[in-house]
Each structure stands twice: as structure tokens, then as C-alpha cells.
Amino acid sequence: MPRFAANLSMMYTEHDFLDRFAAAAADGFRAVEYLFPYEHPAAELRARLDANGLVQALFNAPPGDWAAGERGIAALPGREAEFRAAFGRALEYAGVIGNDRIHVMAGLIPADADRARCRATYLENLSHAAGAATAQGITVLVEPINTRDMPGYFLNRQDEGQAICKEVGAANLKVQFDCYHCQIVEGDVSKKLQRDFAGIGHIQIAGVPERHEPDLGELNYPYLFDVIDNLGYQGWIGCEYRPRAGTSDGLGWIKPYLKR
Template identity: 50%
Template sequence: MAKFAANLSMLFTEVDFIDRFEAAGEAGFQGVEYLFPYAFDANEIKAKLQANDLEQVLFNLPAGDWEAGDRGIAVDPSRVAEFQSGVLIAIEYAKVLGCNQLNCLAGIVPTGVTATEAYSTFVLNLKYAANALAAEGISLVIEAINTRDIPGFFLNTTEQAKRVIQDVGSDNLSIQYDIYHMQIMEGDLALTMQSNIAQIAHVQLADNPGRHEPGTGEINYPFVLKYLDDIGYQGWVGCEYKPQTTTLDGLGWLKQYR
């Protein structure tokens, strides 16, 4: 049965970030993920993980200035040096936190950059990141995101992600499959997951519409999660959704999977 990780960037937001680890542990989660740890001391986060018996499952490589609208810098030819520096920072955090998997957000294609330039920059940066992470025993994933939530985001479908992985040519690069985003962009969830299970290293969930907890929208999560088990998925499932009310009130869906 799948292991569920709380996404602390979206769950338990009623408390300060550093207190969300305790809230996740008390709610019964085994692992956590979030956007970024870089505003905090890595050893402080490590202490919170250990105190609450949590595994650090995933976080993102540095993705530029999030507050200013950056959603990744991996497709920006003018920021390759910044990207590479960010990879080294992420590795240091991952080593302290015991995190063996990092996600690279492609980002929004900058004005004036062609699709070809963005693609070649993305491949270049991923080759660097995949090799650097492999040397430390850390895996790299990339995530396709829907164009409604982030207009202009470069990576949007599973097929596109597969082409990128093929061109990078590293066995240390896989897919982070976000069920919510892919329901919007391509649907056909079960067949897509089955066809690509060998390349899916991490899964995230939210229902659609609204990006709320499972059971609030159109996705048949009892079927989808059982199907993931049936096709042999053994990784983590990150709960990356916006609770309709409070986080605890929205966790009823999870009881049947414990």
C-alpha cells in the first residue's frame, strides 16, 4: 500500500512552517515534502524530522524568486550559473535532511526565449543536476504542471517529460507524476500511469476542480490509489492539496488507507 507524505507547503498552514512537522506526525503521516527548505537552517529541520519520526521525502531545487513570480529557472539560458549553484545548495540540504529525491521545476519560459532555446537549456541543466545528484546518491525528478494554474510553464505533459528524459540520457532522472495536474492536461490517468510506471518515481495528489482533498471532486481516488498498488508502485504519494476547511477536518479520506 502507498505511503503518504504531507506536503507542508499546503497542509497545516494554520501553524508556522517549522511547527507543521509536529502537526504532520500527530496526524499520522510517515513522511513530509514541501516546496523549499532554504529559508530555514537544515539542522533545525532535521531535529523536527527526528522528533516526529518523519522521513524527508522530497523538496525542490532552488527555483528563483518565488515571491516575484519565478516558478523555476531551469529553462532560462541567462540563469544557468544560478541553476548550477542552486543544485549544490540543494545537495547540502538533502544530505543533512536524509532526503534521497529532489524535484526540478522547469519554470516559465522567459520573454524572448524560443521554445528550442528553452528546451536545450532544460536538457543542459538536467544533465548537470542528474550527474551531480547521482554522485551523492540522490535521485532527480521532473514534474509536468498544468497551464491553467501556471500559464507559460514549460513542462506540461507526461509525453513531453519522457522526451526530456530521453534526451538527457541519465538513469538518474525520472518523472514526478502529479495526478491533479495530469487530470487537467491529459486525463486517462490509469493507462498513463501503467504505461509509464517504470519511469514514475514519485506521485502527488489533489482532486479536481479546486485542488482540494480526495473525495471533493471528479477523480475516483479509491480506484486510482488501488490501481497504483496493483501496477506495482512502491514510492511515496505526496498530499499536495488545499484543504477545503482545516487540514485535520479534511483528512477523513486517508483513514481507509492506514
């Protein structure tokens, strides 16, 4: 049976961020994820989780200057020291909040960049992150992101993500498989899940093409949930979508799963 985590960066935005935990729990969610925790003290976030009986499934390491348009620094040569400090901060937060997954964003690469150098930087930084995360039992994740929503992002395809993880060779480095991104870039989502399952560390969903509820659009999620169940996936499935209207009003799709 699939287990779902509400993504509080996209869902429940009708509430202030710290109030989204209670709103998600009231609707039946037992886990949450979000992009970044760093605007709030880790202890306050842990208190919200505990007060609402929630598990933290995932958050991202600091991505550089998000407000200025940066989307990660792991594949940006010359910023290795900044990456290490940022990942250390993520580990500190995880130590308090209790999640065992941290997503590391690769970054936007200029068209004229030396991709081989970027890839070498990416491998070096991921190796460092995986090693640093081992003591806390944390899995580091990389995520292929589609070129429509994030042009210039370094990592776009599932096979590329799997190849990166295999080259680094760390047991706690895996791919974050977002069905939305995969469908836009490659399609054939169920076969990709089956092919790469051993290297998948987290799964996310959204309707395609508009990134609304997963019962809207071109992907047949009830079928995909059965595929995921049959593969033996035990992790959380992150609901990383933008509700078309109010979040709670759009949750008809999940009610059959919450009742099981």
C-alpha cells in the same frame, strides 16, 4: 498499500511551518514534503523530522526569485551558472535532511521565446543535476504542470516529461507524476500511470478541479490507489492539496489507509 506524505507547504497552514511536522505526525503521517526548505537551517529541519519519526520525501531546488513570480530557472537560457549554484545548495540540504528526491522546476517561458533554445538549456541543466546528484544517491525529478494554474510553464504533458528524461539518459532522472496536473491537461490518468510507470519517480495527488482533499472532485482516487499498488509503486504519494477547512478535519479520506 499506498504510503502518504503530507505536503507541509499546503497542509497544516493553521500552524507555523516548523510546528507542522508534529501536527502531521500526530495525524498518522510518516513522511512529509514541501516546496522549499531554505528559510530554515537544514539541521533544524532534520531535528523536526527525527523528533516526530518522519521521513523527508521531497523538496524543490531553489526556483529563482519566487516572490517576483519566477517558477524555476532550469529552462531559462543565460542562467546556467545560477542553476548550478542553486542545485548545489539543494544537494547540501538533502545531505543533512536525508531525502533522496529533488524536484527541479523548469520555469516560465515567454510566448515569443525560442523554445528550441530553452529545451537545449533544460537538457543541459538536467544532465548536470543528475550527474551531481549521483554521488548522494538522489533522484532528480521534473514535473509537468498544468497551464491553468501556471500559464507559460515550460513542461505541461507527461509524454513531454518522459521524452526529456529519455533524451538526457540519466538513470536518476525521472518524472514527478502529479495526478491533479495530469487530469487538467490530459486526463486518462490511470493509463498514463500504466504507460509511464518505469519513468515515474514520485507521485502526488489532489482533488480536481479545486485542489482540495482527494475525496472531492472528478478523480476516483480509491481506484487510482489500487492501480498504483498493482503497478508495484514503493515510493511516497505526496498529498499536495489545499484543505477546504482545517487540515485534520479533512483527513477522513486517508484513515482507512493509515489503519491497514
